[in-house]
Amino acid sequence: MSAADDRTAADRAAGPESAGAAIRLVAGREIRTRLTSKAFLVTTALLVLSVVLGGVLLNLVGSSGPDSQKVGLTAESAGLEQSIDAAAKATGTDVTTVPVDDPAQGRQQVTDGDLDALVTGTAGDLQVTVDSDLDDGLRAILTSVSQQAALADAVESLGGDPAGVAADIAQAAPQVTVLDPDDTFDPARYVAGLATGILIFITLLTTGQLLAQGVVEEKQSRVVELLLATVRPWHLMTGKVLGIGTIGLLQVALVAGAGAGTAATLGLVDTGSLDVGSVAVWVVVWFVIGFATYAFAIAGAASLVSRQEDVGAVIAPFTALMMIPYIIGVSVAPWSPDSPLVAWISYLPFCGPLLMPIRMAVGGVETWEVVLSLGLSIVAIPVLVWLSSRIYSNAVLRMGARIKVRDALRAA
Amino acid sequence: MSTLEVDSLSKAYGSVQALRGTSFGVDQGEIFGFVGSNGAGKTTTMRIALGVLAPDAGEVRWAGRPVDHAVRRRIGYMPEERGLYPKMKVGDQLTYLARLHGMPAAEATAAMERWTETLGVDGRRGDEVQKLSLGNQQRVQLAAALVHDPEILVLDEPFSGLDPVAVDVMSGVLRDRADAGVPVVFSSHQLELVEQLCDRVGIIKDGEMVAVGGIDELRRVGSPRWAVAVPAGAGAGAAGGGAGAGWVDAPGVRVLDAGTAGAQQRVVFETAHAGAEQAVLRAALDRGPVLEFAPVLPSLTELYRHVVSAREDVGGQDSPETTTEGDAA
Structure with a gap:
């Protein structure tokens, strides 16, 4: 023991x-x-x-889609940067703005494929240069920017407050009630x-x-x-x-x-x-x-x-x-x-x-x-x-x- | 002095009783030869000593205390089933084994270098074990048993498969370790080698030790034997015995063997009591010059055969079992 x-x-x-x-x-x-x-x-x-x-x-396959758009802005159109960003955000499109020194250089960059579009002119007179085709998303954004400029002009000429109207418009959206939420995939x-x-x-x-x-x-x-x-x-x-x-x-x-x-x-x-x-x-x-x-x-x-x-x-x-x-x-x-x-x-x-x-x-x-x-x-x-x-x-x-x-x- | 004591070990594998109260002891500095036929219980005894197998009864002690895990780590072991990592390099493997036995890294490397050199495999340190010849693998296996500088050596058939040079190296190493105070137990079927190398031997049969002792001591067990040689044909006419060994006849004397080689007749006899050989010597001197008169000690092989077969004769019913085990092994 x-x-x-x-x-x-x-x-x-x-x-x-x-x-x-x-x-x-x-x-x-x-x-x-x-x-x-x-x-x-x-x-x-x-x-x-x-x-x-x-x-x-996966990245190669994914990036062939129309998501990221690179837009060149000249000194003249630089003021549109905020409007473009806001419109892009509202429509869920990925847009990057890049300053361009002069229109000629911008056109060259579009030809080379470095830029998807070159925007020149002012809000009321927007000119877009593309290589072959303007992306649908980008077209909608730029159209919206033009329309807002036109609307702002009209509001102003009627004696209203364009900024206030813009804010009201931005908030105006239908309220959606989902009864049976789909499993988001x-x-x-x-x-x-x-x-x-x-x-x-x-x-x-x-x-x-x-x-x-x-x-x-x-x-x-x-x-x-x-x-x-x-x-x-x-x-x-x-x-x-x-x-x-x-x-x-x-x-x-x-x-x-x-x-x-x-x-x-x-x-x-x-x-x-x-x-x-x-x-x-x-x-x-x-x-x-x-x-x-x-x-x-x-x-x-x-x-x-x-x-x-x-x-x-x-x-x-x-x-x-x-x-x-x-x-x-x-x-x-x-x-x-x-x-x-x-x-x-x-x-x-x-x-x-x-x-x-x-x-x-x-x-x-x-x-x-x-x-x-x-x-x-x-x-x-x-x-x-x-x-x-x-x-x-x-x-x-x-x-x-x-x-x-x-x-x-x-x-x- | 510390002793490795194997005390009354019993072990059964199912219905086969492998060990029946096996006991023996090995002192420090002593080489103990463990002999017995295949299946007699040598490997089982060694495995129990190493804790690889648990006995049903009995225990193994070192210096009076049961052999525990701490003591086992100080034992050098060569299993009957040789085994090393086939794909591991010789040097790495020996260093690893030394460290498993508790040696610090630097010492383990030094010991690996020393033993590969002693055993003549220092040129193969960087080779995988599986690339070595069987003889060299055997040397590495011995190095694996020695590399942690063990206090006790238990080697199961260390000489099997070795060439004569390797046998000499191995014998030298065992003697050397014993001289350094290590008790060495090894099993072998090479009885001449055991006789030459061991201080004491134990013979095991069917799990029982049938003889344990010093070799000379064992050889003197039983009736003393003598050999006498006289010139062939000397006094042949006188005794009327011709070339026969009738002249050796005396009370208490039994002739075991008689033969004539060249000009010499040599007779081996057994005496039932001390002094009986003197009558034979006198008879020999009467016949002429005595060329040889000396006690004869049986060799370990003879002793082994005698002990093993004697036991078989006694227990008749044991024989079939023994035969079966021998065949199986």
């Missing part, structure tokens, strides 16, 4: 410090191995590149949701695969016996999970950062409707939660087999489990974010980390829903860690045929 007590006492004495050091060493080895592996570097580079290129492509939000879903899914899938292969590599090469003669099974498993998790996190952060950076630089999204930064941060948070949920379970499952050929079969259930929320997330969630099916699945552990970030990017998620989903996942993690550690400790030294989960849980 006293001998047993001594043992635990000695273990505890040597415990925390050496446990931390062992886990750090194991994690460090995993990180170094991946960072020097060509496969990992190439995959990461490709992911980052595809996000950046995707953004650029915002392409930027859809793209963000899709990108979020794909990124988390792919990264969880690849890190899970790496982890399973790492566990089996140690078993297959038998190095695990040498390792377990000096570190405890849970040190080895935790170190592995942390190491590969760090690598996955790095990948997610790089890709999410590159995506958010590209979107911000190219002005791809309207910052008023979608906060790209917060979407990127949530991607990272959900990846961490999702990884913690899946990683321990996958490591435990992988310890049941002794050959790389069997890895696929043993992690297949987890892959399937990832597919369900992912497919729902990219196919159903963006179109009907209020569907109860989507909502319920997004609360569940294993599913939430894949589905909730998509819902959040698409929009319309209540705070309590996020808290509930996070909470359930976080509560599930310690249970999974306990179960997986037990399976791993019992199975990792047993070579040969695949071990049944029940046997691994029971064997002491």
Whole structure:
């Protein structure tokens, strides 16, 4: 009895410090191995590149539309700048005004394509020079400016106050009552949701695969016996999970950062409707939660087999489990974010980390829903860690045929 | 002096009883050879000592205290199933293992350099383990057991698969470690090597230690044996025994082996009581010049065969089981 007590006492004495050091060493080895592996570097580079290129492509397609109009104003027409800006704002057209030194230079800039239109003359006598065709939006704005000038003249000649009339006109608008508001479909939000879903899914899938292969590599090469003669099974498993998790996190952060950076630089999204930064941060948070949920379970499952050929079969259930929320997330969630099916699945552990970030990017998620989903996942993690550690400790030294989960849980 | 004590270990795998109260001790500075047929329980005993396996009963102690995790980190271990990370470089791997055993980084690197040099694989530090020949992988495996400067060495079949030069290197290293005060336990099927290298041996059979002791001590167990040699044909007519060994016959003497090689007849006999050999010596002197008269100590191989087969004869029903285990391994 006293001998047993001594043992635990000695273990505890040597415990925390050496446990931390062992886990750090194991994690460090995993990180170094991946960072020097060509496969990992190439995959990461490709992911980052595809996000950046995707953004650029989206920008090219988007900017072919008639949104941004550059209008040159000469010294004579410079006074119209305010009226043009106001009219542009009222019609929701993106117009930039640029001062031009003289009309000849302005015409040259129009010919070169640097300007969409050159406006000369005064409000009452507006002259517009374009290369081939005047944009409809811009035509409406300039027409409105001319008409307002004419109206102001008329009001003034009748002895009224043109500024007051202009203010009254600006406020005059029909009041619209919406009985059944349509779900506004915002392409930027859809793209963000899709990108979020794909990124988390792919990264969880690849890190899970790496982890399973790492566990089996140690078993297959038998190095695990040498390792377990000096570190405890849970040190080895935790170190592995942390190491590969760090690598996955790095990948997610790089890709999410590159995506958010590209979107911000190219002005791809309207910052008023979608906060790209917060979407990127949530991607990272959900990846961490999702990884913690899946990683321990996958490591435990992988310890049941002794050959790389069997890895696929043993992690297949987890892959399937990832597919369900992912497919729902990219196919159903963006179109009907209020569907109860989507909502319920997004609360569940294993599913939430894949589905909730998509819902959040698409929009319309209540705070309590996020808290509930996070909470359930976080509560599930310690249970999974306990179960997986037990399976791993019992199975990792047993070579040969695949071990049944029940046997691994029971064997002491 | 500290002793590594293996005390009454029992272990069953399902219905197979692998260990039945296995016990032995190894002192500091002593090389202990652990021999036994395949499936006898050597690997199971070593795995339990390293905490890789839990015993059903019994314990392993070092310096009077149960071996715990802190002690295990000071053990150098070479598992029967060799294993290193195949795609990790030799140097990185050894440094990593040293650090896992608690060595600071700088010391770990220095130890890696020292042991790769001692074991002759210093030229391969930058190579992946899988690119090495089996013999060199074995040397790296030994380096992995030694790199953290262990207080205790437990090596499962360290000599299997080694070429003669590597055997010499390995023997030298083990002797050297023992001289530095490390208790060394190793298992082997190469009994001549065990006999040459070990201070003490333990023979295990079906999970039970059937003999434990110093080699000379074990060799003296049983009836003393003697060899006597006389010129062939000397006094043949007188005794009427021809080339036979009839002249050796005396009370308490049993002839084990007799043969003539060249001009010499050599007889090996066993004596039932001390002094019985004197009668044989007298008879030999009566026949003419005595060319040899000396006690004969059995080799470890003979001893091993004797002990192992003797036990089989006693427990008749054990034999089938033993055969099965041998076949399986």
